[in-house]
Amino acid sequence: MALRELKVCLLGDTGVGKSSIVWRFVEDSFDPNINPTIGASFMTKTVQYQNELHKFLIWDTAGQERFRALAPMYYRGSAAAIIVYDITKEESFQTLKNWVKELRQHGPPNIVVAIAGNKCDLSDAREVPEKDAKDYADSIHAIFVETSAKNAININEVFIEISKRIPVVEAAGGTSGKAFKLGRQASESRRTCC
Numbered sequence: 001m002a003l004r005e006l007k008v009c010l011l012g013d014t015g016v017g018k019s020s021i022v023w024r025f026v027e028d029s030f031d032p033n034i035n036p037t038i039g040a041s042f043m044t045k046t047v048q049y050q051n052e053l054h055k056f057l058i059w060d061t062a063g064q065e066r067f068r069a070l071a072p073m074y075y076r077g078s079a080a081a082i083i084v085y086d087i088t089k090e091e092s093f094q095t096l097k098n099w100v101k102e103l104r105q106h107g108p109p110n111i112v113v114a115i116a117g118n119k120c121d122l123s124d125a126r127e128v129p130e131k132d133a134k135d136y137a138d139s140i141h142a143i144f145v146e147t148s149a150k151n152a153i154n155i156n157e158v159f160i161e162i163s164k165r166i167p168v169v170e171a172a173g174g175t176s177g178k179a180f181k182l183g184r185q186a187s188e189s190r191r192t193c194c
């Protein structure tokens with residue numbers, strides 16, 4: 001079975017739950033006292049997707065402003081970016097829009113963008129309506145899902161949706177296996193910028 005390495009970075013304000021999402025995905029656990037990330041942290045997880053193995057190389061960036069300038073090191077060369085906001089913090093949704101702009105200007109041209117509205121277990125304190133976020137995600141052709149790292153809601157789904165949007169690698173020109181071409185994306189057409 002073919003193994004593909006997919007570099008993925010997580011972006012978003014501090015405290016929105018980026019590390020908790022990664023921890024839930026890789027270790028299937030939740031630490032309520034997790035510390036803020038310093039710089040960035042790295043974890044991997046391999047999952048089967050159709051007839052391929054997808055090894056996610058996950059860079060979890062620090063959301064604090066003082067680390068912001070480091071982000072390009074992590075989104076450069078990424079197959080996908082998961083931009084996280086906190087559904088109980090409107091400000092974190094505005095920050096997300098700034099990350100989308102930055103990726104458009106400086107990110108890889110074909111990067112898959114996934115928007116994760118985290119802490120959906122706190123819907124009583126919601127500040128960002130799900131429909132507004134979904135409409136915005138649709139307008140930029142991004143994956144959208146509301147997640148809860150705490151209650152393990154929709155975490156695997158984010159990565160499955162990314163796998164679905166990664167262009168298929170097809171053998172081209174006979175059976176030598178030496179030449180490859182990128183196939184059309186399985187899902188809807190989308191802008192090439194993000």
Ligand SMILES: Nc1nc2c(ncn2[C@@H]2O[C@H](COP(=O)(O)OP(=O)(O)OP(=O)(O)O)[C@@H](O)[C@H]2O)c(=O)[nH]1
Nearest residue numbers: 014015016017018019020032036037063148149150
């Ligand atoms: N209720 C709830 N709390 C969460 C959830 N995800 C994370 N948290 C809490 O939110 C706080 C921040 O989580 P982190 O995962 O450290 O956030 P981060 O985005 O990685 O923050 P930085 O590393 O500073 O960028 C922690 O106290 C977590 O326990 C969630 O889905 N629901």
